[in-house]
Amino acid sequence: MADVMGNYKLLALDLDGTLLNDRSEISETNLEWVRRAAEAGVTVCVSTGRGFPSALPIVEQLGLNTPMITVNGGEIWTKPHEIHRRTLLDWEKVAKLREIALRHDVWYWAYSTGGIHNKEQWVDDVPSLDWLKFGYYTEDVPVLQEILREIGEGEGLEISNSSPYNIEINPMGVSKATALMEVCSMLGYEMSEVASMGDSLNDIAAIRASGLGVAMGNAQEEVKLAANVVTGSNTENGVAEAIRQYVLRT
Template sequence: MADQVGKYKLLALDLDGTLLNDRSEISETNAEWVRKAAEAGITVCVSTGRGFVSALPFAEQLGLQTPMITVNGGEIWTKPHAIHRRTLLAADKVMKLHAIAERHDAWFWAYTTEEIYNKERWVDDTPARHWLKFGYYTEDLAMLGSIREQVEKIEGLELSNSSPFNIEINPEGVSKATALMEVCRMRGFDMSEVVAVGDSLNDIAAIREAGLGIAMGNAQDEVKAAADVVTGHHQDDGVAQAIRQYVLC
């Protein structure tokens, strides 16, 4: 697919398990090749399940003034600090999701437009907050399966994950793929001109919809199966390999 020089105009990069190593760092090699892509005129878009505050330092490290996708597409930014669109998760659904977490005594977290809350620090005024995403984490896969069964009974939700041990929930229709479509609309690109790189289920829709979908070597098997190609492990500069072999070839 990547045999035409200049075919791709937008490079969407997941952070954890993709651009970042196990220490949550961008390696010098990955940073070098991201800069090369940007210098070649490719729009590099951070596309992450993280909230804006925790994603921003990586965009700044790379010197990016380009669109960002945060909380799995719940927020789309024209550039850092310039919000284009937010899609909120209804407070009544957050209350139901919280009740499920409490019943299972599972670790959970949730993003509002302002802060992150979790099992150790929750709120008394859930309806008053502007929610974006809810998540569960447990290495007890039987518990995770039970939680998923109950969550799936609640209408209007989009389920994904950012590791085999979590479930991430956004409003129905919100994903990195739909966010990328909006970024393309903003920038005048076609999805066939997009390269999407990731490792988890919150990347799979974008990988399927992009002109070139790239799974990391450490990606979940389902993500690898959906991808056009598989690059190196996130510990081995897999993003740099992908840019060199498929984007700037």
């Protein structure tokens, strides 16, 4: 168990299910405490499975001009609009992942640098796009498990989720954890100086690699087991609670 009262210089925040409530809003309490952390000199880094366009309004609401991690680490930003590194998913893999989705007749989506594409709005000219991440969604758990089994047989894929009913796929080696290590390298921080908060499987590696790993009260059980501490849920200002208790220690 890490020393949960360490000196944290970087706060990595997942968005959906963590900083955001179930209406995808930041509560006033969470907003206040994130700003307090930033004002105290802590670098606040949004670390999300979202693409840059949907993460940016939240970063702007927080008033941040700090590094960002989007599409589960597929993109690392020095600051908003300034890309540091982008890791692409081969279009052949995207085509195979889509074929599995079509065969099982489930909802699917994918991020490219040109935007988000899904079952209802796909593009025919797949090879011409720079792809970042692919995902599936179904509440039929046995089908989800079968898809997981099928894609697990492939190579070169990093598999996680952002809810119990989805699967998210990045290129092998791409995760919020490896992206956070790169951000620390950029800023001259150690991973022991990072506090990471999240709720889903795409947060586990970062939670384990950080000096302080915080699972939300609403987190998947596996995430709670990987964390140093469990805070309140995303509807109970859990982020604010963890900042107050462990990061700023007020």
